[in-house]
Structure formats: C-alpha cells, structure tokens
Amino acid sequence: MQNKDAFSLVLDWAIGNHTCENAKNNTTGSYACKAANSNCYNSKNGPEYLYNCSSGYQGNPYIFDGCPGISISLLVLLLGGSSVLLGLKRGKLIKLQEKYFQQNGGLMLQEHILNHGRSMETTKIFSNEELKKATNNYDENRVLGKGGYGTVYKGVLSDNKEFAIKKSKLCDKSQIEQFINEVILLTQINHRNVVKLLGCCLETEVPLLVYEFITNGTLYDHIHDISRASPLSWEKRLKIATEIARALSYLHSETSMPIIHRDVKSTNILLDDNHTAKVADFGASRLIALDQTEITTLVQGTLGYLDPEYFQTGQLTEKSDVYSLGVVLAELLTGEEAISTNRPETYKNLAMYFVSAVKEDRLFHILQDHIFNEGNIEPLKKVVNLAKGCLRLRWEDRPTMMEVAMELEGLRNMEKHLWGKDNQTTEETEYLLRTPTLPFNIDIGIGSSASAVNGHDSMINQLLKPLDDGQ
Incomplete structure (x- = not known):
C-alpha cells in the first residue's frame, strides 16, 4: 500500500x-x-x-x-577576449607593416633581387620583428651613436653574429626610388675600406639600414679621445688617410654610377681592430649620372667639413668630398677638431686655422708633437701640401679624389720602402724623397712661386728646430 x-x-x-x-x-x-x-x-x-x-x-x-x-568560466571569457584583442591588434600591425613595406619601395627591391639572381644574393630584406629582437626592442644600451640623420644600434642575431642598424629620423617619400637604387648599388659594393651594407628593413615608417659591425670605434674617437691608451702613430695616420681616399676614389670613379658621399668626417670613418679604415654612413649620399659633373641639391653635410662653394651655390660635385677629406687630413695632422671654441674666434674653423698656419709658416706650432720625427719630415710636408690643396675655396683648384689617393699611396709606399731598408744609402734616400709621386704639384704657399719656395724652406727650418735644440 x-x-x-x-x-x-x-x-x-x-x-x-x-x-x-x-x-x-x-x-x-x-x-x-x-x-x-x-x-x-x-x-x-x-x-x-x-x-x-x-x-x-x-x-x-x-x-x-x-x-x-x-x-573558470570568467577566466575563459577573459582569455578569449584578450586573444581576440591581440589578434585584432596583430592584424592591424601586419597591415601597417605591409603598407610601410610598399611605401618604402619593398616591391621594387624584391623585383630587382629576383631579376638579378646571384648578383644580389647578399642583399637581405629584414623583418621588423627580427631587428627588434636583435636590438632588444631598440634598447638605449644598444646605441652605438647618434647624429643629425639618425641613431645607430648594435644588433645581435641568434647565432651571435653582430651588425649595426641605422634608424634614420626622417624619410623623404618622394625619394624612395632613389633610396632603393642606392640600397641596390651599395649592397653590390665590395671594397675593403667601405662598410658593407647587408640589407634593410622596409616594414617601419622610416626604412632601416643594416651594416656590418666594425669593432674599434670611429676615427674621431682615436684622434680626440685623450682617455685612449696610446695615440695614433704617424704611420697609422698615413695608412688611414690613404685608405679613406682610396675608398672615396672608388665611389667616385669605379662604381656603375658615381657616388658622392656628401658627409665625409672623422665620425663617419670607422676603424677595425687592425686600424683599417672603413667609410660609413651613406645617409646623405647622392648618385650622379655618368654624363654629369655636378648636381644642384639642398645643402647637406656637417659644419666644419662642408665645402664652402657647395654651401654657397648648392652645386654638389665630387670635389665637395675632396674638401671634406682635406679637413679630415688636417685633423690627422693637428689633432684639432673641425670646429672648436678653444681656438680664437677667427680660427674656430679648422680649415681656416690650418691654411693660415701654413701660409704664415706656423705649421710647427699646430702639428701634433708625436707624429713627426727626423725621418718623416718630407712625407709629412707632402701630406700638408695635399691637405691644403684639398681645402682650396674653388673646387676647380682642388685635386680629384683619385689624385689624392695616388699621392697618399705613393707616400705610403715610399715610407714602407724606407722603413724596410735601414741599410739604404743616403743617395737612394734623397732620390726617393725628391721623386714626385704625381705629375701635379701643390705649392705650399699662397703667393708667388718665390714666396712658396721661401715658405717651404721656412717650414723645414721650423720642423728641424726642435731636433737642433735637442728636444
């Protein structure tokens, strides 16, 4: 129941x-x-x-x-929402990077690489993520240097290979085709005294350039940093000057299209552990058609190194680089900076200071003490002559970069011959010192040939004076 x-x-x-x-x-x-x-x-x-x-x-x-x-349900909801947001954000970033890649000429560069096969095999288009990882997201501790055109970072890949990344401040969108042409040209340059361009990244608003990493700092550091253990010897200075001129001569005369560097200065010359010079930073460089000798352009460069005729007229020529090299030679000879407030107002500019000292037979007072000795007076005078010729105000009066390179190469060969021949006769030594390395001659003075000879003899006496005094 x-x-x-x-x-x-x-x-x-x-x-x-x-x-x-x-x-x-x-x-x-x-x-x-x-x-x-x-x-x-x-x-x-x-x-x-x-x-x-x-x-x-x-x-x-x-x-x-x-x-x-x-x-758990709320956690799943939050994670799901975060994933969606991250996905949207990543998708937006990818689209932005694709936009920058196209704006910066990426398709043009890719097409060129495909069409030219092995000749462009060393060119690499780096991704933005790859470079961010290599620089620890462009950490300030990775900064190698900063200048008017941008910042250079040290990058390290997963295989510990080091390289330098230049991040420019601005990019002229109207010059993208020119930029890609320069990238294409520079990646094909294989000169031991030019920093090798490895590739670029086009996925950022301003394109990034990737160069080989040079280990020993800039020429400026070695000339002006008194904390360095030992200053550069005369032999190393002559070697460095020769290598810089050789590299610039190559860019002016031996590439498929002449390249004017436009910002030659001691901070743009890098040195490796063997003090081999490497010309760097082509951010201001311009290509010139083979049938052109000059182009009109907005003035760019660094005060103290800037060609005065280019500054006044806007006419850029290969001789503009020659003038800038003349300032670098003056730096190597004197140890003075290109612009310095420590000099009298009239001579803040090193070029004026240097030329004036040569004209007034005061060269001995401005040369760095440790770079000359009894054995190198004649080569030293020839380099002084050459630097003064590079610093002439009218570009027509300056030597070509090839002539500068040949002159320095000849002087260096002569010195190497003398260093290796200790038992050489006095007659042989005098013959080598008298023999010009080039058919052209730049007088040491500014006035007549007679005053040039007198100035020449006066400088010899000035240079010999400390030796006569037993100092």
Missing part, C-alpha cells in the same frame, strides 16, 4: 551559535573563516553563520587560501 503522505527533507547546517558579528569579536579565536577573498553571512535558520567565496572567486572558504581566483 502506497503512502500518499510525502515529505521533503532539507539538510541545512551552520557554524556555532553566534552571528557573524559576534563570531568576529569572539576572543576565543573560534572564527572559522580562514580564506582571503571570502564573506561571512548569517544563517536563515538561527543564530549561526556561514561563509562563501567573494564574487569573482571560487573554492573552499574554510581553508587557508581556499578562494584563490576567478571562476
């Missing part, structure tokens, strides 16, 4: 015989809640209390750390 009377049984439980308020104030320590992120509430069936985890937390409120975190 079925019982028609049915009852529902509800099992309820609670803690103690106090309300939440009384339990919290109980000095016997019977308060049962152990977990952070939990709430106490009074039972509906009597003066007892219960606990649950606070909103957004889940677990056992009666044990220590029993309500550790948010609910």
